Amino acid sequence: MEYTCIKTYSLHPGIGAIQIHRPDALNALSLQTMIELVDAFETYDADSAIRCIVIHGSKKAFAAGADIKEMDNADTVTMLERDQFSRWERIRQTKKPVIAAVSGFALGGGCELTMLCDMIVASDTAQFGQPEINIGVMPGAGGTQRLTRAVGKALAMEMVLTGRMISAQQAFAAGLVNRVVPVEYYLEEAFALAKDVAAKAPLAARLAKESVNKAFSTTLEGGLEFERKNFYMLFSTADQKEGMSAFVEKRKPEWQGK
Numbered sequence: 399m400e401y402t403c404i405k406t407y408s409l410h411p412g413i414g415a416i417q418i419h420r421p422d423a424l425n426a427l428s429l430q431t432m433i434e435l436v437d438a439f440e441t442y443d444a445d446s447a448i449r450c451i452v453i454h455g456s457k458k459a460f461a462a463g464a465d466i467k468e469m470d471n472a473d474t475v476t477m478l479e480r481d482q483f484s485r486w487e488r489i490r491q492t493k494k495p496v497i498a499a500v501s502g503f504a505l506g507g508g509c510e511l512t513m514l515c516d517m518i519v520a521s522d523t524a525q526f527g528q529p530e531i532n533i534g535v536m537p538g539a540g541g542t543q544r545l546t547r548a549v550g551k552a553l554a555m556e557m558v559l560t561g562r563m564i565s566a567q568q569a570f571a572a573g574l575v576n577r578v579v580p581v582e583y584y585l586e587e588a589f590a591l592a593k594d595v596a597a598k599a600p601l602a603a604r605l606a607k608e609s610v611n612k613a614f615s616t617t618l619e620g621g622l623e624f625e626r627k628n629f630y631m632l633f634s635t636a637d638q639k640e641g642m643s644a645f646v647e648k649r650k651p652e653w654q655g656k
């Protein structure tokens with residue numbers, strides 16, 4: 399697929415990068431942007447050379463939300479027919495670890511997109527918010543659910559009901575982001591984290607990601623059972639043998655992803 403709203407590139411081995419690129423609209427997530435994002439995520443997910451994905455926008459905006467200019471005249475049927483939700487679901491189903499590198503605005507769908515990722519590296523200029531209430535609606539891609547789980551009811555309720563943004567430091571204090579770094583270094587920091595993740599055994603990373611995410615959709619008992627099965631499953635991989643032998647032999651493991 400030819401991309402017009404995003405760019406994809408790979409500067410480091412094992413790491414697939416996606417840049418949302420609609421500078422005139424603060425990277426608003428238009429329908430076309432979502433179609434391209436799904437394609438980029440699925441392409442990287444299917445590529446065995448890629449072990450971690452980094453998504454970012456520009457210094458000014460990660461993404462200022464869904465494209466309001468595409469929604470202002472839409473009715474319920476149009477919104478249902480566009481079936482945007484299925485695209486968000488497809489992104490959520492990415493099996494490889496995904497890191498969001500966020501600078502500037504991450505609002506509405508932009509904030510929701512960061513929360514679909516597994517880790518968030520924020521620049522000190524990042525601002526997170528769910529301002530949908532200011533335009534007469536409410537979050538529609540997980541904002542009321544994932545934000546509440548990430549930052550707790552008090553702050554989520556305040557953000558969703560007032561539309562106010564929080565700073566990167568507030569987001570860090572609330573547990574929404576992994577770290578905050580000066581804006582000059584946020585991409586470097588995100589890629590350093592991605593390199594660390596990409597150096598691990600791919601199947602273990604995939605099942606570990608799946609297991610952590612399971613904690614958000616099941617009981618503790620169900621989650622522990624899920625975790626246990628994934629743990630046992632890794633004992634039938636070549637990488638488990640390699641990882642443990644390498645430890646015993648005091649050498650660096652070489653992963654096959656098998």
Ligand code: DAK
Nearest residue numbers: 422423424426462463464465466467482483506507538539
């Ligand atoms: N959509 C379209 N255009 C946008 C945009 C957006 N969300 N945000 C900014 N822009 C455009 C502006 O219209 C402006 O374009 P021109 O007028 O120059 O043509 C350009 O980007 C620069 O924006 P500003 O001039 O406004 O820049 P400022 O620095 O003054 O202000 C701002 C920055 C981020 C505070 C402001 O632009 C703003 O408030 N933007 C809107 C933020 C917002 O309300 N976001 C939430 C949108 S609703 C769904 C899944 C998800 C969603 C919905 C459904 N399904 C699964 C069904 C998500 C919904 C949303 O995200």
